[in-house]
Amino acid sequence: MARGKQLGRRLARAVAAGWMVMAGAAAAQQEPREGREVSSDLDGDGVAETFTLRLTEENIALLDVTEGDAPVRTFYDVAWSGASPGTLPSLELAPNGSLRILSANESIGRERWRLALTIAYRDGHYRVAGITYDWYDTLDLSAGGTCDVNLLTGSGTVEIGPQRGEITALGGAPRLMDWRAEAGREGAICGLW
Numbered sequence: 001m002a003r004g005k006q007l008g009r010r011l012a013r014a015v016a017a018g019w020m021v022m023a024g025a026a027a028a029q030q031e032p033r034e035g036r037e038v039s040s041d042l043d044g045d046g047v048a049e050t051f052t053l054r055l056t057e058e059n060i061a062l063l064d065v066t067e068g069d070a071p072v073r074t075f076y077d078v079a080w081s082g083a084s085p086g087t088l089p090s091l092e093l094a095p096n097g098s099l100r101i102l103s104a105n106e107s108i109g110r111e112r113w114r115l116a117l118t119i120a121y122r123d124g125h126y127r128v129a130g131i132t133y134d135w136y137d138t139l140d141l142s143a144g145g146t147c148d149v150n151l152l153t154g155s156g157t158v159e160i161g162p163q164r165g166e167i168t169a170l171g172g173a174p175r176l177m178d179w180r181a182e183a184g185r186e187g188a189i190c191g192l193w
Helices: 002-030 185-189
Strands: 033-040 049-055 061-067 070-076 090-093 099-105 111-122 125-137 144-150 155-160 163-168
Touching (some): 125 185, 144 185
Antiparallel strands (some): 033 049, 099 111, 111 125, 155 163
16 A cells, blocks of 8 residues: 555656656746847948747747847748748858848658748838748759849849749839738749749
8 A cells, every 4th residue: 555655656756757847848848948049230220130039839930120139020931831940940140141041841742842031221211122932842842933023123033944024023022011921923023924
C-alpha cells in the first residue's frame, strides 16, 4: 500500500510539472516573437531608422520603425509568414541602403516561392518601391520563373522557363501602410494571373 501511495504522489507531481510546462509554453506563445532588425536612413534626415520585424501569435508580420528611442510607426501585415523554418519572413538591406522585407515558402508542398519587397521613402511615405518574386515546382523543374518590377518606374521583367518579357506595372508604388500580404498579389502585379 505504501508503494502505491508513493507511485500516486510521483504521478501527481509529474502531472503538475507537465501542466506548468504547458502553461509556460502557452504564455511564451502569447508574446510576439522577435524577428530580424536592420538600420538605415531611408527618410534621409541624417538619423538612421531601425526596422524590426515581429511576428504575432497568429504569424502576422509587423514592422516597427523607430528613430533613436522614438517610435515612428508600426506597419501591419507586411509579409506572409508560416510557422516553420523556410516560411518565416526576415529583413535585409539592399546595396543602396533600401530595406528589403523577405518572405518565402521553401519547405511546404511542391510549389515553392520567394518574395522580396523593396521599401523606399518617397513623398513623405515608406513605399513598396519594388518586388522580386521567384517560384518553382519541386516536382516539375521546368515550371518556375522570376519577376522583378520597379514600382517607382512601373517597368519590370518576367522570365518563365526560357521565355523573357518586359512588363509594365500600373498604379505606382503603394504606401507601405496600404500594403497587405495578400495571397497572389505579386502574381497580379507581375501579370501572371
